[in-house]
Amino acid sequence: MRWLVPCILFITSIVATHCYFITVDAHAEECFFDKVEFGTKMGLTFEIAEGGFLDIDVKIVGPDGKKIYEGEQESSGKYTFAAHTPGVYTYCFSNQKSSMTPKVVMFNMDIGENRKPNEEAAGADGQDADGNHGKLDDMIKDLSTSLWGVKNEQEYMQVRDRNHRAINESTNFRVVVWAFFEAMVLVLVTIGQIYYLKRFFEVRRIV
16 A cells, blocks of 8 residues: 555646636736746647637747747637747737737646656656556656646636527527517507508598
């Protein structure tokens, strides 16, 4: 059971996931930064929760100023890449094309573990002591990644469900208002026809 505590620490530190809800005002841009080492796997996932046509501009820039990813007027997306150089990576959400509507963005950045050389050497020694330790670590890593993926998918499904519910309620309200307007027009036309026919068949007496 001596391996239980290291396994628990390993599964909690295997992937760093940061999930945020932010509001990007009109003509504004919000940027975030993460410092990683070379070869670290990173994954940006985002979804527009509220605002306008549910679209926003996204870009990811490396430490050398090179644009890794750039998208315009996107409602949701997922982009995974490996750090090509150590340093600070920047990812921004821009709402500069919007005239007055702020956007609510839900996003997270998955940062994979980058094992250091001394950790790899320790892992090799551990494998000499216990041949199944490496396989167990791999299984825990896969399980942790799968759990975070399920959690993220559930959060995005909640956001999409809220968006669809808002669209359905808005459409239902418009249908009800339009039906009420048609009913009022029909009543007014009926009253007007009755009044016109009554005046048409009215017998006028000339004194």
